Amino acid sequence: NAGVTQTPKFQVLKTGQSMTLQCAQDMNHNSMYWYRQDPGMGLRLIYYSASEGTTDKGEVPNGYNVSRLNKREFSLRLESAAPSQTSVYFCASSEPMTGRGNQPQHFGDGTRLSIL
């Protein structure tokens, strides 16, 4: 069971470089999410896509862009990396809320990104 797959697992960038983090899910979920995890701050939502063809900003969108390429794939792009974007990035997917919305999110293993 692949679930949610993120690539790459590790990456080191120099300030100003760009890169795209890839995420794919094989559970036929409609909704996908990108979070960043920083020490002592839990996970914070960067962007999400409630369904194919839609994207919306989360809590900390500045410096990022996203693309919902199709139902399976949701990529996160850093156009000009900054040291403040050093973090662990997690992608997640879920079914959309129905009724009381108890559909859990499924997470990938994360991308550990360091920006020098």
Place this chain on the structure above:
Amino acid sequence: GNSVTQMEGPVTLSEEAFLTINCTYTATGYPSLFWYVQYPGEGLQLLLKATKADDKGSNKGFEATYRKETTSFHLEKGSVQVSDSAVYFCALRGGGNTGKLIFGQGTTLQVKP
């Protein structure tokens, strides 16, 4: 806005000790509540959930009860094992159809043999 507050960590316990990790929330309406666990080097896994007041979520010996009167969702386990060492996150999902989760800051649990 919605928010989740967890007790500060790390929490260090001996094997077979009783565990409580406190979680309180602020939210409008009737959120769903979750506990996720993160083992070293891995992503988050859903541990348990509760979707309405007085619901009790349980899994792998862990339990949490949705207390609307105290806006709390404390995680408990009667006897912890070394393999329970991980980071635990409390989270809520509010209304609307986006499915967005609001996470607490996470609590690190270390269980010593």
